[in-house]
Amino acid sequence: MSGASNAIVDEETLFAEPLKPFLAADVKALSSRRNPAILTIAHRGFWRETAENSLASVRAAIAAGVDMIEIDTQATLDGRLVVIHDATLDRTTTGTGTVAQLPFETVRRAMLKTGAGGADAALTQEGVPTLEEILEEARGKITVNIDTKFARDLPQVMETVLRLGIADQVLVKTDIDLDAQHFDILDADWFGRIPHMPMFAVRPGRFAEDLARIAPLSAPMIEVKFKDIADLETGHAELERQNIRLWINTLDVSHCLDFNDTRALAEPDAVWGALVDAGVGAIQTDEVAAFRTWLNGRFGAEGK
Known part of the structure; x- marks a missing residue:
């Protein structure tokens, strides 16, 4: 569903049956607490066998049934928004x-490296994509x-999203x-027109107040870091x-204590399970395949 759609969907009807396919492209409906699924967020796309922040990583995430991809964007010297995480091209291409000091054509000629990049990574046949291409x-x-x-x-990013008419799924x-x-x-002139996610650190004993x-x-949706998982549970009513x-x-x-991917691969219930039990409804991970396998084992094929 693109931002050009004016359709109004009644939530009682929307969630009276399993999640409808078109919700995969509607941020607000997907994020709603009426949607019982635990969302899988693929960090920099599904990059393990492709390249991070690549068009191929988007296609792989779609094929895997991932709910959302996270991507990084910044402008080149001549003002083109490209999708790349680091300030420089060195690791991933x-x-x-420095991206911000190079013209777009120079950035574009750099070929992406597979996986997380690095000196020994194989090359892909894909150049650094633009934000428009990813969207x-x-x-x-x-x-x-x-x-x-x-x-x-940020203003240019928002202008691009609105111009493309794709705000509903961003x-x-x-x-x-x-x-x-x-x-x-x-x-901001875009506020209320594009879904926005605040990010902040959970302050001990003040989560409900801050919500x-x-x-x-x-x-x-909100993205937070915490020092005590028990603090998350205090926000249930306000969430x-x-x-x-x-x-x-x-x-x-991410530095949320030891609730990390490496530990989750060995103890998924102690990491992903504990977070879900604490009320977390969306998890961003670099271990998409393992997380999806765990979700299916605990909740069934629908991740519920």
Whole structure:
């Protein structure tokens, strides 16, 4: 479903039967707590056998039945939005140099390396994609979480999403300051037109209070880090009241204690299971295949 759609869907009808296929491209419906599925978020796409942030990784995620892909974007010297995580080309491509200091054609000539890249990685036949190319590849098939690497590029990212008419299936995340008297993002011209996911650290003993504080943001989903998993459980009532789905990263670099992918491969119930039991409804992982296998084993083929 693209952003051009004006269809209004009644939630009672929508969730009266198993998740309908078109919801795979509707962020708000997918994120709703009325949807009982635990969402699989593929970090930088499904890249294990492709290349991170590549068109191939999008296609692989779609084929695997992943709910959402996370991608990274930033602008080149001449203002083209490309999809790449690092500030430089060095790790993931055959090129070198800082993306923001290179013209698009130079960035484009760099070929992606397989997997997470590095000196010994094999080469693909794919160049660094543009944000537009990734969104078109995903259109109507899978939701997309956009991580804008530099705040300076956020207005251009939002303009691109709106121009393509694909806002319904895009979730854009930004950090927020819980102590701010006013959330500046409320004043952005795109706010309310593109689903937005606030990111913040759970403050011990204050999770429910902070959730109430962010109510004006009307967030369909929030991404948080925590120091005590018990704090997540204190937010259940407020998450339910605001219809917010809770997203946690189990990436090895996410630093949510030892709730990480490496440990999950050995003890999935102690990591992914504990998070789900604490009320988490979306998990971003680099171990998509293992996570999907665990989900199917616990909840059945629908991930419920």
